[in-house]
Amino acid sequence: MQDTIACFELPPRYSPAEDDELLDFLRRSIGSPVQIDARSLRSFDGLMLELLIMARRSWQAAGQAFEIKNLPDPVAGELRLLGATQALGLEGGQA
Numbered sequence: 001m002q003d004t005i006a007c008f009e010l011p012p013r014y015s016p017a018e019d020d021e022l023l024d025f026l027r028r029s030i031g032s033p034v035q036i037d038a039r040s041l042r043s044f045d046g047l048m049l050e051l052l053i054m055a056r057r058s059w060q061a062a063g064q065a066f067e068i069k070n071l072p073d074p075v076a077g078e079l080r081l082l083g084a085t086q087a088l089g090l091e092g093g094q095a
Contacts, residue, residue: 003031003032003033003064004032004033005032005033005034005035005065006025006028006029006032006033006034006035007034007035007036007037008022008025008026008029008034008035008036008037009037009039009040010022010036010037010038010040010041011040011041012040012041012042012043013041013042013043013044014041014044014045014048015045015047015048016045016047016048016051017045017047022036022048022051023051026051026055030062031062031064032064033059033064033065033066033067034055034059034064034065034066034067035067035068035069036052036066036067036068036069037069037070038068038069038070038071038072038075039069039070039071039072041071041072041075042072042074042075043075044075044078049079049082049084052068052088053084053087053088056068056087056088056089057087066089067089068088068089068090071090076090
């Protein structure tokens with residue numbers, strides 16, 4: 001039996017310091033595979049990057065899938081410059 005994938009669509013600009021919707025989603029999704037849809041994302045802050053990296057590591061440790069998809073090219077370029085693509089699981093494709 002396959003687990004249902006929990007999905008979350010990031011808004012154009014997201015900061016966990018201002019809005020904890022992503023953190024709430026992640027807490028509700030523990031134990032399920034997760035997809036983060038970044039198609040609308042136009043910029044990110046360091047807290048969001050840290051949250052996504054830590055969440056991905058936690059999901060990997062639990063043997064669950066954690067995927068960030070539809071990352072816009074400009075944001076992917078910023079993540080490449082920061083050296084964050086591998087930590088986010090983006091090194092093989094879209095970043």
